[in-house]
Amino acid sequence: MSGLVVGAMVMTSLDGRAVVVTGAGQGLGRAFATHLAQVGAAVVVNDIDRDLAESTVDAIESAGGCAVVSDHSVADAEQAQAIVDLCVREYGQIDGLVNNAGVSYEALPADEDPRLAHELIQVNVLGVIYTGLAAVRAMAGRRGSIVNISSGASLGQRMLGTYAASKGAVASLTYSWALDLEAARIRVNAVCPLAHTRMVRSSERALRNCPPDRTPEMVAPLVSFLISDLSLGVTGQMIRCNGPQLHLVGQPYLKSPILERDSWDSDSVERAFSEVFHAHLEPYGLEKRLPPMLRKWLSWHDDAERTVRS
Ligand SMILES: NC(=O)c1ccc[n+]([C@@H]2O[C@H](COP(=O)([O-])OP(=O)(O)OC[C@H]3O[C@@H](n4cnc5c(N)ncnc54)[C@H](O)[C@@H]3O)[C@@H](O)[C@H]2O)c1
Numbered sequence: 084m085s086g087l088v089v090g091a092m093v094m095t096s097l098d099g100r101a102v103v104v105t106g107a108g109q110g111l112g113r114a115f116a117t118h119l120a121q122v123g124a125a126v127v128v129n130d131i132d133r134d135l136a137e138s139t140v141d142a143i144e145s146a147g148g149c150a151v152v153s154d155h156s157v158a159d160a161e162q163a164q165a166i167v168d169l170c171v172r173e174y175g176q177i178d179g180l181v182n183n184a185g186v187s188y189e190a191l192p193a194d195e196d197p198r199l200a201h202e203l204i205q206v207n208v209l210g211v212i213y214t215g216l217a218a219v220r221a222m223a224g225r226r227g228s229i230v231n232i233s234s235g236a237s238l239g240q241r242m243l244g245t246y247a248a249s250k251g252a253v254a255s256l257t258y259s260w261a262l263d264l265e266a267a268r269i270r271v272n273a274v275c276p277l278a279h280t281r282m283v284r285s286s287e288r289a290l291r292n293c294p295p296d297r298t299p300e301m302v303a304p305l306v307s308f309l310i311s312d313l314s315l316g317v318t319g320q321m322i323r324c325n326g327p328q329l330h331l332v333g334q335p336y337l338k339s340p341i342l343e344r345d346s347w348d349s350d351s352v353e354r355a356f357s358e359v360f361h362a363h364l365e366p367y368g369l370e371k372r373l374p375p376m377l378r379k380w381l382s383w384h385d386d387a388e389r390t391v392r393s
Contacts, residue, residue, distance in 0.1 A: 095304070095311045098123035101174035102310055103166055105157050105214055106184030108135025110280030111232065113142075114299035115181050115306045120148030122307050127170045129153040129184070157184045157210030158202075167217040179310040180218040182211040182231045182253075187282050189242040200245045207249035211256060219260075219269060227269040228310045231257050233321060235275045235332075239368035242288065250275075254321055258334070261319030270318035272309050275332060276302040277325035297326040305329065338363065 097119060107116040108130030116126045120143040128143070130136035133154035143150040151173050155162035170177045186206050188199055211231055218229060236243050237250035257273040264271060278299040283289040302324045308314050309322070321332040340363070342355055364374045373381060 095122045095307045095313055097179075097307065097311055100124045100178040100310075101127070101170050101176050102179035102181065103127040103129060103153075103170050103177060103214070103218065104181040104183055105129045105166065105210070107139050107181075108132045109139075110282065111276055111278055111299040111302060112181070112183040113139045114278075114303040115183060116150065117143055117146075117148075118300070118303035118307050119179075119181075119310065120150055121146065122311070124179070124307075124310070125149040125151075125174045127151055127153050127166060127173070129155060129157070129166050131156050131184075156206075157182075157214050158205040160209075160213045163210065163213035164217045166214060167221050171221055176225065177218055177221045178225070178227055180214060180227075180229045181306055181310070182214055182229065184210055185232065185249075185282075187243070187246045187286075189286055189288065190245075191242060192244055195245065203245050204249055207246070208252045208256075211253055215256070215260065219264065219267075222269055223267065225268070226312075228314070229260065229269065229271045230306050230309045231271065231273045233257070233273040233275050235277070235323060235325075235369050237275070238332075241368075241370075254332075257321065258319050265318060270309075270314070272314075272318060273321040274302070274306060274309070275321060275323040277323075278302055301326040338365075 100123065102119050102124045104112050104116040104119065104126060106112040107128040112130065116128050116139055120126045126143065126149070128136045128139045128150050131154060133152065136152045136154055140150040140152050151169065153166045153169050155166050157163050157166070167177055184206060186203055188203065190196070215229055215231070218227065231253045233253040234250040236247040237254045240247050254273055257271050261271040277293055277297055278301065279293050279295045279297050280299060283293045305322060305324045309317065323330055323332055340359060342359060344351060361376055364377055366373050
């Protein structure tokens with residue numbers, strides 16, 4: 084399989100490929116499954132909401148595509164295995180997995196409910212691990228591509244600590260699996276989407292950042308590209324698409340200067356910050372907030388500017 088050249092355009096073709104999309108009953112997952120089927124893949128449409136999954140399958144079949152329903156939960160290891168088994172039973176193989184199923188809630192740290200945090204981690208982190216591991220075992224000996232759906236929230240976002248942590252875990256899994264699986268010819272990338280879906284509609288804050296014209300369909304071609312051989316050679320990457328914008332997300336790195344001495348005691352740690360690191364602190368979170376130690380210099384700068392202008 085490779086790209087189809089139509090005029091001057093290269094089109095993804097997934098003819099003969101079998102792909103699992105989790106959480107595909109609505110929103111982004113539905114758009115991913117539909118687009119993958121449009122470009123030729125046979126798709127396992129998984130969602131714990133069976134009616135929604137069936138409606139995605141109906142839409143794919145009405146358009147001439149090939150799909151089958153799975154109503155298993157990714158949050159259970161045996162059910163996650165069953166999703167992949169279904170793909171292999173129906174289509175003889177699994178070539179791609181889109182780890183999309185996810186849940187979200189907002190809470191300030193002091194108001195977090197540990198049970199909700201546990202449930203979220205089960206779906207957003209363990210669900211990705213369970214389904215991913217089942218897919219990797221089934222892909223052994225053949226090429227494969229896994230796309231994990233992360234989020235810009237993985238950089239840190241207010242009110243979203245547990246969700247952000249789960250998406251940060253997905254980013255770390257992506258980098259680690261990409262390292263481990265390159266020799267096995269399985270590529271692993273992550274996508275940070277932004278689209279108007281039920282998840283966004285359930286949050287006033289998210290709605291403010293996501294106009295209704297940001298449809299899930301705008302993100303789907305990126306996912307099909309990453310699943311297809313058009314993206315051979317691309318692995319270990321996090322890519323963000325918010326509709327109009329498409330860009331890579333930088334890799335976390337060990338930042339210089341790296342100070343060295345035989346050992347670090349309280350005094351030397353304090354001096355490392357007051358003498359060196361204070362000038363190297365970084366803006367943090369998705370909103371790139373300046374740490375207070377830097378902010379005081381910025382307000383000095385603002386005051387100075389005001390004085391100059393007045
Ligand atoms: N919408 C956005 O702007 C946005 C931004 C960043 C990341 N994401 C991520 O994209 C993915 C899809 O989000 P969405 O906005 O389409 O959400 P959505 O709520 O519209 O759809 C999520 C689907 O996942 C299903 N699901 C939940 N738990 C499941 C489980 N245990 N097993 C199988 N299916 C399950 C739900 O039934 C639902 O149909 C999520 O991982 C989300 O975190 C979304």
